[in-house]
Amino acid sequence: MKKIIKITAALTSVLIFAAMAGMPVSAQSLQKTAGDKKPIPSEVMKIAQKSCTKCHIDGGMGGLKFTEWDSYTQEKQAAKAKAMCAKVSGKIMPPKNFVKKNPGAAPTDADIKTICDWSASLQPVKK
Ligand code: HEC
Structure with missing residues (x-):
């Protein structure tokens, strides 16, 4: 059971990371290059x-x-x-x-x- 929670947590953080990386380019570049x-x-x-x-x-x-x-x-x-x-x-x-x-x-x-x-x-x- 504990193992499943761990895996879920790991998966979730990977997903969040992926979502951030997939942020619209315009939003990212606006922040970076304003x-x-x-x-x-x-x-x-x-x-x-x-x-x-x-x-x-x-x-x-x-x-x-x-x-x-x-x-x-x-x-x-x-x-x-x-x-x-x-x-x-x-x-x-x-x-x-x-x-x-x-x-x-x-x-x-x-x-x-x-x-x-x-x-x-x-x-x-x-x-
Ligand atoms: C028929 C010629 C003509 C056209 C077309 C023209 N301008 Fe100008 N512009 C001038 C002249 C002449 C000056 C300088 C006049 C003054 O300082 O009062 C000037 C000055 C400026 C300035 C001031 C420059 C500064 O550094 O402060 C800006 C900004 C400007 N124009 C923007 C534009 C934009 C944007 C357009 C298009 C939408 C445009 N102009 C179209 C002739 C023109």
């Missing part, structure tokens, strides 16, 4: 290509250049992402007359949320 230096995720890059890169790659206007993103420090990436969220939320970026000429480039509400959620994930964890 605040780390990261490339721009493709869903954000898609929006940037639609709405921002005309000015923020070739022009590098306003000190934001997506092609140099990966060379930014972790702090700079977090700060730039935060500024992007603020500017698109406030409809300051893309500039109004640019949107007027390129109506298709206006970010949707979902686009704005994608940028802001991503920005939030980059902010350093408060201690």
Whole structure:
């Protein structure tokens, strides 16, 4: 009888371990990498290509250049992402007359949320 209990306990701990190892990758990597230096995720890059890169790659206007993103420090990436969220939320970026000429480039509400959620994930964890 005792032996069965022992085996059950051992099995249970193996199962718990396996469950932890099988945790969704996103949850794991979020915990591990919040605040780390990261490339721009493709869903954000898609929006940037639609709405921002005309000015923020070739022009590098306003000190934001997506092609140099990966060379930014972790702090700079977090700060730039935060500024992007603020500017698109406030409809300051893309500039109004640019949107007027390129109506298709206006970010949707979902686009704005994608940028802001991503920005939030980059902010350093408060201690
Ligand atoms: C038509 C050109 C144009 C487009 C399109 C555009 N921007 Fe800008 N952006 C500028 C200019 C010019 C500045 C600098 C103006 C200023 O500082 O007031 C700027 C500044 C910024 C800044 C401030 C940079 C900093 O380091 O504080 C951010 C952030 C920004 N843009 C984000 C975006 C995002 C995000 C998009 C797309 C959703 C976008 N911009 C689309 C021209 C553009």
